[in-house]
Amino acid sequence: MSPALxxxxxxxxxxxxxxxxxxxAVGASSPIPAAGxxxxxxxxxxxxxxxxxxxxxxxxxxxxxxxxxxxxFDCAGQGRIDAFFLGGGQIDGHGNVNLVGxxxxxxxxxxxxxxxxAAYLYFVVPRVILFREEHTPRVxxxxxxxxxxxxxxxxxxxRTGGPKALLTSKGLFSFDKExxxxxxxxxxxxxxxxxxxxxxxxxxxxxxxxxxxxxxSPEVLSLLRGRVLDELSETYPEFAAQMRQTLTEREPVAx
Numbered sequence: 026m027s028p029a030l031x032x033x034x035x036x037x038x039x040x041x042x043x044x045x046x047x048x049x050a051v052g053a054s055s056p057i058p059a060a061g062x063x064x065x066x067x068x069x070x071x072x073x074x075x076x077x078x079x080x081x082x083x084x085x086x087x088x089x090x091x092x093x094x095x096x097x098f099d100c101a102g103q104g105r106i107d108a109f110f111l112g113g114g115q116i117d118g119h120g121n122v123n124l125v126g127x128x129x130x131x132x133x134x135x136x137x138x139x140x141x142x143a144a145y146l147y148f149v150v151p152r153v154i155l156f157r158e159e160h161t162p163r164v165x166x167x168x169x170x171x172x173x174x175x176x177x178x179x180x181x182x183x184r185t186g187g188p189k190a191l192l193t194s195k196g197l198f199s200f201d202k203e204x205x206x207x208x209x210x211x212x213x214x215x216x217x218x219x220x221x222x223x224x225x226x227x228x229x230x231x232x233x234x235x236x237x238x239x240x241x242s243p244e245v246l247s248l249l250r251g252r253v254l255d256e257l258s259e260t261y262p263e264f265a266a267q268m269r270q271t272l273t274e275r276e277p278v279a280x
Contacts, residue, residue, distance in 0.1 A: 028275075032057060034240060037061070046107035050081075059081050064253050108151075108154065109150040109154075111154075118165075118206055121169045123170055123173055124173040128170060148186050156192050162224060177202060187202060195216045197213075208231065209229055209230070
């Protein structure tokens with residue numbers, strides 16, 4: 026079996042970050058988070074553990090909502106969603122997310138699709154995982170140009186949710202609510218601390234020699250490359266096909 030792909034390490038890391046959830050919701054354009062949730066569900070089922078419910082907006086098979094995002098928001102407000110994923114055009118060191126655009130609003134030089142309930146979900150979902158595959162200074166900035174969703178709130182503001190982790194193509198960070206900042210927990214294979222510091226526009230806590238993100242076992246990889254990709258192809262057929270094509274190209278040639 027070929028070694029884990031970088032995206033497979035991300036998927037397996039997401040599965041670990043979701044451990045313990047009962048219900049995870051995933052947006053319509055989030056194949057890697059969706060695969061992580063599916064992997065966790067498959068692992069729990071194979072171990073005979075309590076089931077994990079997954080709601081993927083845009084999916085027919087993996088979505089029990091009948092009224093789209095309105096029902097998602099109701100479910101989150103009632104405390105029935107344990108985890109959700111947020112990305113952003115910009116994310117800063119305080120966990121603030123910008124989904125609106127670059128520059129002084131409303132005359133932004135670059136406009137993005139918009140917040141679409143991100144602030145609400147950031148406040149009510151207890152385990153929000155910030156996920157952005159691209160790890161560059163243009164994404165991870167010192168201060169976002171517009172706050173679509175704040176990472177923390179002032180004392181006295183009722184808030185049950187917020188960021189728990191930030192996962193990128195280079196490393197995994199945890200979020201400290203009291204310090205309102207990130208800590209680098211592990212570095213993905215092929216990367217190092219100096220590279221991550223150079224690619225990140227904000228400061229963060231870290232060990233002198235951060236640990237390496239664990240790579241999946243052959244058993245987990247087999248489950249991911251089989252059942253999970255099969256399930257993922259219903260909602261994200263192009264992504265699943267790309268993963269399979271990459272795996273085919275990476276398979277060692279018999280001598």
